[in-house]
Amino acid sequence: MAAALETRNLVKRFGGIVATDNVTFRLEQGARHALIGPNGAGKTTFINLLTGVLAPTSGQIFLDGVDATQMRPESRVHRGLARTFQINQLFPAMTPLETIGLAVSERMGGGRDWWRVTGSRREIVDEIVEIAQRFRLTDALDERTSNLAYGKQRLLEIAVAFACRPRVLLLDEPAAGVPEAERHELLATVAALPRDVSVLLIEHDMDLVFSFADRISVLVNGAIFTEGTVEEVSTDPRVRAVYLGESVDE
Amino acid sequence: MPADPIAKTAVPPSTADFVRRSLVRKGRWGVAEIGFWAVAAATLFLLPERHLILNEIAIIGLFALSLDLILGYAGIVSLGHAAFFGFGAYMAGILAKHGFADPLLGLVVSALAAALLGFVTSFLVLRGTDLTKLMVTLGVALVLGEIANQASWVTGGADGLQGISMGPVLGLFEFDIFGTTAYAYSLTVTFLLFIVARRIVVSPFGLSLRSIRDNPLRARAVGIPVNRRLVAVYTLAAAYAGVAGALLAQTTQFVSLDVLAFHRSADIMLVLVIGGAGYLYGGLLGAIGFKVLQDILSAWTPQYWQFWIGLILVVLVLVGRERLTDKAKALRPRSRGRLAGQAKVLPTTTAGEV
Structure with missing residues (x-):
């Protein structure tokens, strides 16, 4: 079976700097895969290559076995690749209801619909409700997003990506900055993501990585340093050296 | 498919209802809106001696509504929106001068011509910062103005x-010197286009x-x-x-x-700034405010x-308009809770930082 997401010999150079160095990587169907690495390892560049924000210098990207290297970002979303952002990227003046409704109706091809009122379609409403429940946003649906508590905004951040019905979900430090009191709720929803969604988690927080992931890839200086099960990577002395040599947190 | 407990729970009808109502509510016309248009219609009968200026207000209102669509809804700043207004005006005027005197035909042609110009120049405002957009839109309008100035054999140049002589609207209503037909015509067109815009947003x-x-x-x-x-x-x-410009040329x-x-x-x-951007009525209210202010202040x-x-x-x-309107709203007890006080700044970043 084709991998949910695969890269072959992916390279990205910015001038003389190699930000992504010959990365060959597989995200299996239904995987819970974590990508870790010290600051400046090239995690963000790697995500931007995957989502199409940046074009690779060389190499290929496959989505479900289909070559997506030349695809535009929005086409990749339509093909089932969605991401969240490490720093919230929300619509401050819109409500969570509108935000989720936007993503849902866009996926159903409604963005070209300029005559019907958003919400006049039953299937859109049902899906908004389902997503709101999954991400525990039902009681905040009609608030302005900029007025939501930070933890709720973080949940919405994932909910928007989830509303694209991705087959591959890239979570970029989902718990970053969430206060301890709201953390549990967030981790619970991440853990409860349906198994048919393959998840790539980019994370600094080792507790979250170890509790969530089946496999871990370690990125150092733009290249895959090592990859293996949680057991293998967590006991690998070289990984420890990389992490002990550098500060783990931001 | 593997078990997914959350997806299996039935959607509670109450939440679904709430979601639907909350989304559909925005499509409904409020009492204030109906009142606004009722008053506008009433001025046709109640203020006959003001029809000339009301006609102007309706046209400016439509023009500002057009700017609101790009500025208030899509966030595109423009300092050259008159390019389309003027293009529509010249198109309608030239048509009428060459014997195509039917006003509605003129409107449609002007709308299409302005749309074409808008389509072509839109690619210039897709990229760049707000400053770039301001300069590009300004530049397009300047270029067009100079072309109109030079091409005096079609446009009459500086003179x-x-x-221009217009035929009757729908073949029935001749334009009169009191501006009554003109105002009724402009108001109707503005209203119809408003309905479409309201639906779209x-x-x-x-x-x-x-x-x-x-x-x-x-x-x-x-x-x-x-x-x-x-x-x-x-x-x-x-x-x-373009339609707004055509209305001005025709009336x-x-x-x-x-x-x-x-x-x-x-x-x-x-x-648009006077009326407030991003809720469609800003252009119309702003047009009224602007003209009335101009009237009062210049007197x-x-x-x-x-x-x-x-x-x-x-x-x-x-x-800040929002703060002004929020203060006004806060005076009324109905709008509790949703306003300031709890406003937390949303930590968003610019695109470049990601």
Whole structure:
């Protein structure tokens, strides 16, 4: 079976700097895969290559076995690749209801619909409700997003990506900055993501990585340093050296 | 498919109802809105001696509505929106001068011509910062103004386009010197186009525009073809502005270079700022406010009315319309909870930082 997401010999150079160095990587169907690495390892560049924000210098990207290297970002979303952002990227003046409704109706091809009122379609409403429940946003649906508590905004951040019905979900430090009191709720929803969604988690927080992931890839200086099960990577002395040599947190 | 407990729980009807009502509510007309248009219609009968200025207000209102579509909903700033207004005006004027005297035909042709111009120039405003957009739109309007000036064999140049004579609207209503037909015509067209705009902004398409305005980076990340949407709305707004210009040409039966002038673009921005962008009525209310202010101030202090307009503009922008309206709302007990006080700043970043 084709991998949910695969890269072959992916390279990205910015001038003389190699930000992504010959990365060959597989995200299996239904995987819970974590990508870790010290600051400046090239995690963000790697995500931007995957989502199409940046074009690779060389190499290929496959989505479900289909070559997506030349695809535009929005086409990749339509093909089932969605991401969240490490720093919230929300619509401050819109409500969570509108935000989720936007993503849902866009996926159903409604963005070209300029005559019907958003919400006049039953299937859109049902899906908004389902997503709101999954991400525990039902009681905040009609608030302005900029007025939501930070933890709720973080949940919405994932909910928007989830509303694209991705087959591959890239979570970029989902718990970053969430206060301890709201953390549990967030981790619970991440853990409860349906198994048919393959998840790539980019994370600094080792507790979250170890509790969530089946496999871990370690990125150092733009290249895959090592990859293996949680057991293998967590006991690998070289990984420890990389992490002990550098500060783990931001 | 593996077990997914959350998806299996039935959707409680109450939440679904709430979601549907909350979304559909925006499509419904409120009492205030119906009242607004009822008053507008009533002025046709109650203020016969003011029809000339009311006609002008209706046209400016439509023009500002057009700017609101791109500025208030899609976040595209423009200092050259008069390009489309003027293009529509000249198109309608030239048509009428060459024997195509039917007003509605003129409107449709002007709308299409302005839309085409909007479509072509839209690609210039897709990229770049707000400053770039301001300069590009300003430049397009300047270029067009100079072309109209030079091409005097079609446009009449600096003398203006004279000798326009319009046929009756729908073959029935002749334009009269009191401006009654003109006002009824402009008001009707503005109303019909308003209905369409109002429909559009609550549609999924309109929602996607607002998302682009708020955060284009994220809009792209949920699969919205941002550029295509911006081209679409820019083209639409150009058509609206073209119709407004055509209405002016047809109801005044004269077109001069003034329709493409910089002050047209600047005034319409002013009108929208006075009325408030992003809720469609801003353009209309702003047009009324602007004209009434102009009337009052120029009667009171004919030489210095622009001083006061300028001062009002500065206060509006510095104090912030939202804060002004929020304060007004806070005085009414009905709108509790949703306002200031709990406002937390949303930590968003610019696209470049991701």
